[in-house]
Each structure stands twice: as C-alpha cells, then as structure tokens.
Amino acid sequence: MTVLTSQPEWQRLTELATSVKSTHMRDWFAEDPQRASKFQTEACGLYLDYSKNRVDQEVLDTLFALADSQGLSAHREAMFGGANINNTENRAVLHTALRNFSGEPVYVDGQDVMPEVLATLEKIRAFTHAIHSGAHVGYTGKPIRQVVSIGIGGSFLGPKIMTEALKPYTHDAVKVHFVANVDGCHIHDVLSTLDHTETLIVMSSKSFSTQETLQNTLSAKDWFLSQGGSQQDIARHFVAVSSNVAAATEFGIAEENIFPMWDWVGGRYSLWSAIGLPIALALGFDNFKSLLEGAHEMDKHFKTAPSKQNLPVIMAMLGIWYRNFFDAQSHVLLPYYHYLRGLPAYVQQLDMESNGKQVTQAGQRVDYATGPIIWGSEGTNGQHSFHQLIHQGHGIIPADFLMPLNVPNQDDTHHAMLASNCFGQTQALMQGKSFEDCYKDLEGKGLDEEQRRSLAEHKTMPGNKPSNTILFEKLDPFTLGALVAMYEHKVFVQGVIWQLNSFDQWGVELGKVLGNQVLAGIVGSADHDQFDPSTQQLIARFRKANAPK
Numbered sequence: 091m092t093v094l095t096s097q098p099e100w101q102r103l104t105e106l107a108t109s110v111k112s113t114h115m116r117d118w119f120a121e122d123p124q125r126a127s128k129f130q131t132e133a134c135g136l137y138l139d140y141s142k143n144r145v146d147q148e149v150l151d152t153l154f155a156l157a158d159s160q161g162l163s164a165h166r167e168a169m170f171g172g173a174n175i176n177n178t179e180n181r182a183v184l185h186t187a188l189r190n191f192s193g194e195p196v197y198v199d200g201q202d203v204m205p206e207v208l209a210t211l212e213k214i215r216a217f218t219h220a221i222h223s224g225a226h227v228g229y230t231g232k233p234i235r236q237v238v239s240i241g242i243g244g245s246f247l248g249p250k251i252m253t254e255a256l257k258p259y260t261h262d263a264v265k266v267h268f269v270a271n272v273d274g275c276h277i278h279d280v281l282s283t284l285d286h287t288e289t290l291i292v293m294s295s296k297s298f299s300t301q302e303t304l305q306n307t308l309s310a311k312d313w314f315l316s317q318g319g320s321q322q323d324i325a326r327h328f329v330a331v332s333s334n335v336a337a338a339t340e341f342g343i344a345e346e347n348i349f350p351m352w353d354w355v356g357g358r359y360s361l362w363s364a365i366g367l368p369i370a371l372a373l374g375f376d377n378f379k380s381l382l383e384g385a386h387e388m389d390k391h392f393k394t395a396p397s398k399q400n401l402p403v404i405m406a407m408l409g410i411w412y413r414n415f416f417d418a419q420s421h422v423l424l425p426y427y428h429y430l431r432g433l434p435a436y437v438q439q440l441d442m443e444s445n446g447k448q449v450t451q452a453g454q455r456v457d458y459a460t461g462p463i464i465w466g467s468e469g470t471n472g473q474h475s476f477h478q479l480i481h482q483g484h485g486i487i488p489a490d491f492l493m494p495l496n497v498p499n500q501d502d503t504h505h506a507m508l509a510s511n512c513f514g515q516t517q518a519l520m521q522g523k524s525f526e527d528c529y530k531d532l533e534g535k536g537l538d539e540e541q542r543r544s545l546a547e548h549k550t551m552p553g554n555k556p557s558n559t560i561l562f563e564k565l566d567p568f569t570l571g572a573l574v575a576m577y578e579h580k581v582f583v584q585g586v587i588w589q590l591n592s593f594d595q596w597g598v599e600l601g602k603v604l605g606n607q608v609l610a611g612i613v614g615s616a617d618h619d620q621f622d623p624s625t626q627q628l629i630a631r632f633r634k635a636n637a638p639k
Contacts, residue, residue, distance in 0.1 A: 248361030384571025402579035434466030522553020
C-alpha cells in the first residue's frame with residue numbers, strides 16, 4: 091500500500107463509494123430541491139454546475155480533505171514561486187509567469203524572469219503590428235497576407251485550437267495556416283495555394299531540430315526558393331520561435347526575428363509564450379493579450395479561492411473520485427459550440443501527457459489508477475453516435491458539457507436548439523429512463539407480453555451518469571484564456587494527488603529518439619542489427635518499395 095492509498099481520507103472515500111454506488115442521483119434531487127443551487131459556483135466568467143455528479147456533501151468534504159492532506163497548497167505555492175517542481179529535469183514550471191500582469195517579480199534560480207517575459211510580449215506586439223500595418227513587407231515589397239505556422243505538439247495544437255475557437259475575432263490583415271504532420275501531403279496542400287511573395291513562415295521549435303518541424307520548414311524553404319526567392323530573402327519571409335539562435339540564423343532567419351523560449355515552459359503549456367505568435371497574427375495583439383489576461387484571472391482564482399469554490403480544485407477532485415473509486419477509465423469533453431470543437435484534443439494532450447505516468451515523483455510504482463483517457467468532439471454531432479455508449483454502455487464516462495450562452499451572428503432558433511440539446515443530454519444522463527416507464531410507453535403498440543418486456547429492456551436507460559456543465563456568456567479571448575487555465579490547474583491538482591511529476595514526458599521523448607534511429611535505418615546510415623526483427627522487416631519492406639526503379 092502506498093502513502094496515498096493509506097491516507098485516512100482515501101480509506102474513507104473507499105467506504106463512501108460503496109454506499110454512493112447504490113444511490114441514484116435522481117433520488118438526491120427529489121430529496122433536496124436546493125441541490126442544484128448548492129453544487130454550483132462561478133469565477134472568471136465561467137459558471138460550473140456540478141450538481142449532476144454522484145457526490146453528496148460528505149464525499150465533497152472528504153475529497154477536499156484529501157487534497158489538503160496531499161499538500162495541495164504547498165505544491166501550488168511552489169509552482170507559482172518558481173521552485174524546480176519538475177524534479178526529473180530539475181526545472182521550474184512557470185507558464186503562469188507568461189500571463190503575470192500583477193507587477194510582481196517571479197524568480198527562477200534567484201533571477202526575476204518578468205523583464206524578459208514582458209520584453210518578449212512587447213516584441214510580439216511590435217512584430218504583429220508591423221505585419222498588420224504593412225510595415226513589414228516581403229522581398230518584392232508586397233505586404234504579408236498569408237502566414238504558415240509550422241510546429242508540432244504544443245507548438246502546433248495550442249495556437250491552432252485557440253485561433254480556431256476565436257474565429258469571430260480574426261483580424262482581416264492576414265490568414266494563418268497551421269502545419270504539423272510530417273506527411274508531405276499537408277505542407278504541399280497548404281503551400282500550393284499561396285503566393286510566396288506574400289507569405290510568412292513561422293517555425294516553432296525550441297531546439298530548432300524537432301524532426302517533423304524541421305523537415306516541414308526545410309520543405310517550405312525549398313518551395314520558397316523554387317518560386318523565385320533567394321537565400322538572402324529568407325530573412326523577410328521566415329521567423330522562428332526557438333532557443334537555438336545559432337541554428338536559426340544559419341538557416342537564414344534574421345536574429346531580430348527569433349523569439350525566445352525557456353526551459354521552464356513545457357510544450358503543452360507554451361501557447362502563452364512566443365509560441366502564441368500565430369495567435370497574435372491571426373487575432374491581433376490586443377486579443378492575444380486578452381487571452382493571457384483571462385488565464386491570469388484564473389491563476390488568481392486558483393491561488394486564493396477556498397476549495398469548495400475553486401473551479402480547478404472541484405473539477406480535479408471529482409475526476410479523482412471517478413478515476414480511483416468508480417474505475418472510470420475515460421473522461422469526455424463535449425463543447426456545444428462549433429468553434430470550440432478542438433478543445434477536447436487540446437485537453438487530451440494537456441492531461442494525458444501530464445498525468446499518463448506510473449511512478450511517483452520519488453520513483454515508486456503506483457498501485458492506483460492515474461490519468462484517464464481524454465476524448466470528445468462537438469456535442470450535437472456526438473449525440474447521433476458515441477453518446478449511445480455514454481448512456482447505455484457498461485460503467486461510467488464522466489462528461490464536461492461546455493456552451494456559450496450567446497453566440498455572435500447566430501439566430502435565436504439555432505442557439506435555442508443547441509442549448510436544448512446540451513441541457514437535455516445532461517438531464518437524460520442523470521435521470522435515465524426506468525424499465526417501468528419504458529414498459530408503460532409500449533402499451534397499445536401491438537406487442538405481446540414477451541416482446542413488450544424485451545423491448546422495454548432495450549429502451550431502459552440506467553441514468554446516474556455524471557456530468558459537469560460549464561457555461562459562459564460568450565467565448566471571447568478573455569473567457570477562453572480562463573477556460574484553458576482552469577483545465578491546466580485541474581491537471582496540476584490531480585498530479586499532486588497522485589504524487590506525479592506532471593511536467594515531464596519521457597514516453598514522448600523516447601518516441602522522438604526512436605524515430606530518429608529508425609530514420610537512420612531507412613536511409614541506410616544505421617546498422618539494422620540494432621532493431622528488433624519486426625522493425626527490421628518493416629524497414630526492409632519500406633526500402634524495397636521506395637528503391638530506385
């Protein structure tokens with residue numbers, strides 16, 4: 091038994107789960123007309139209704155007590171204070187400093203990082219203004235009209251999904267395209283539609299050597315040169331977000347167009363940094379800054395609000411409850427807003443890369459479940475497909491329903507239908523439909539008794555399926571910043587409870603190393619004996635298929 095599972099709060103939750111599993115939420119609602127008002131809270135423009143969860147007040151109090159016993163407050167202070175909480179890489183974790191508008195210093199190894207953070211933010215502002223105003227022109231004197239952002243992982247997913255979610259706020263000066271996949275079809279399809287004299291390439295790689303990103307950037311360079319540009323012209327059409335200034339300048343990028351990255355910002359938390367340059371170019375700097383301000387407000391809320399009112403803490407501890415005491419293996423996100431459809435993929439990387447671990451910070455193998463599978467898509471579309479599994483499948487899949495109360499440029503009928511579907515799904519998941527009600531509905535349908543009872547069984551919905559509903563007035567940059575920061579802090583809290591290092595990703599790193607090794611085997615610069623027989627066979631088959639004819 092580990093330290094966590096031997097905690098008295100953990101033991102009490104195990105006992106409570108036994109009794110709660112035999113209780114139906116609809117009974118709680120019937121017994122307490124005030125349940126909905128008791129189990130709701132709001133902050134930073136976000137309203138959370140968590141009344142449709144399989145918890146009572148004692149469960150919640152015990153969950154919050156578990157967070158206290160695991161030292162959540164101390165861990166939170168350590169993160170915001172710049173301590174090296176990423177212990178396997180001996181690094182601070184300070185994505186929060188990138189959106190720190192408090193005027194207070196933030197120290198890493200005794201050095202205040204805020205002057206450099208604010209200087210980089212000013213550099214993003216100035217460059218964005220130069221592009222939008224036409225002051226920065228291409229080598230032929232034409233203004234920049236197209237931007238191609240090349241990255242992968244957090245250097246791609248964050249900027250793409252934030253820009254997509256805020257499409258109503260898009261600046262009309264440029265159009266931003268995103269490329270991540272090393273599959274040559276993607277970069278080809280994007281570049282083939284563009285005029286190179288009006289195109290800016292933004293390459294995002296801390297090392298300037300990330301395999302997929304570097305190859306796509308080299309392909310973009312070849313395209314630029316083949317269209318008539320010269321090596322000297324690259325300085326006006328390529329910029330980089332990287333800490334490897336030497337490699338970027340050797341590539342041809344002007345040093346003044348290289349934006350810094352820091353070791354204390356992980357890739358999946360990097361959209362707040364210069365990695366967010368494409369967001370600023372797509373939306374305008376003021377909107378990018380508003381995104382940061384929303385996240386900063388959520389940071390303040392997370393640091394100061396008591397657990398029973400703290401959005402990230404509440405959501406995190408509900409997740410602990412289902413993952414560890416109900417064996418819920420996945421968690422679904424269901425945005426009822428077309429532009430927010432990419433959020434599940436963003437949170438998927440954030441959560442699964444952070445807490446997909448099997449050892450504690452101390453290197454001890456855990457004997458409890460950690461990070462769940464995160465998935466999801468647009469809510470209304472899902473109702474006609476995978477919602478079936480959530481309603482009637484074995485076990486439970488906790489769900490987050492997200493929806494803006496107002497949507498720009500949409501008529502009332504569409505939005506009312508969207509809201510009715512969102513609220514109706516949460517009600518159906520909670521209430522279900524009993525066998526008795528289904529049986530009664532089939533009266534007079536021309537069925538004999540056996541048919542009627544059999545069909546009623548098929549139509550029975552057990553209900554008691556948990557969900558959170560997250561509402562906001564509208565999805566503007568400030569609100570989106572707060573929403574993303576809420577999920578960041580939720581993941582952090584769960585990592586604290588599970589005693590994990592949520593900020594390394596050795597599985598991802600292994601994939602990068604092996605990818606480079608296999609590439610060397612494919613091009614013939616590595617000994618095939620280093621690979622297992624299956625991989626040798628696959629390499630040989632690929633080489634044969636691509637051998638000169």
